[in-house]
Amino acid sequence: MIGNEFVCRVPIDFIENKFNLTGLEYLKDTMNVVLEPLFDRSVAWVSGYEEKLYGMIHARYIMSARGVEDMRLKYLMGDFGSCPKFYCKGQKALPVGLSDKWGQSKVKIYCPSCKDVFRPKYRPKLDGAMFGTSFPHLFFMQFPMLRPQPPVEKYVPRIHGFRLHESALMPLESSETSSETSTEDIGSTSSPSSCPN
Numbered sequence: 683m684i685g686n687e688f689v690c691r692v693p694i695d696f697i698e699n700k701f702n703l704t705g706l707e708y709l710k711d712t713m714n715v716v717l718e719p720l721f722d723r724s725v726a727w728v729s730g731y732e733e734k735l736y737g738m739i740h741a742r743y744i745m746s747a748r749g750v751e752d753m754r755l756k757y758l759m760g761d762f763g764s765c766p767k768f769y770c771k772g773q774k775a776l777p778v779g780l781s782d783k784w785g786q787s788k789v790k791i792y793c794p795s796c797k798d799v800f801r802p803k804y805r806p807k808l809d810g811a812m813f814g815t816s817f818p819h820l821f822f823m824q825f826p827m828l829r830p831q832p833p834v835e836k837y838v839p840r841i842h843g844f845r846l847h848e849s850a851l852m853p854l855e856s857s858e859t860s861s862e863t864s865t866e867d868i869g870s871t872s873s874p875s876s877c878p879n
């Protein structure tokens with residue numbers, strides 16, 4: 683399934699260690715499913731409690747010494763895709779969540795060069811909480827030598843070679859927008875306040 687390359691296989695002994703599960707609520711039955719030898723390979727995602735429990739354990743695992751090393755290898759292989767910005771020149775990305783709570787949003791990718799987040803190219807249906815909000819930042823604290831330079835070039839908007847003034851790039855203010863539409867598109871009969879947006 684597309685997106686599985688984002689996920690590390692959490693070793694069974696990590697899951698069985700109660701210390702690693704502190705604070706996670708789960709039922710014994712759910713844990714039994716997660717511990718089945720075939721479970722974490724069929725990440726075609728058993729939905730529901732098992733997915734959530736495994737996902738939350740995964741978020742902890744990738745912060746552990748073994749897990750962060752697994753993620754380093756995946757990062758170097760380019761498993762998480764690359765920054766779509768032209769001037770980032772294909773900088774490899776890391777997965778990140780926009781929330782540490784389950785069910786808030788799907789995984790995003792973080793570019794360590796421009797320090798922005800993007801939708802992954804193939805939109806894996808993985809919950810962002812499987813990776814968490816801190817992961818890429820802790821990753822580069824562990825491996826500061828892997829941190830890339832910021833992009834050296836930046837796009838400069840020009841017309842016939844001349845740079846545009848900042849003010850030419852600003853959106854119209856909302857009052858101007860509605861008066862524009864009322865005169866140009868709708869005519870003088872309708873009032874600006876009735877325009878949507």
Ligand SMILES: [Zn+2]
Nearest residue numbers: 765770793796
């Ligand atoms: Zn970038």
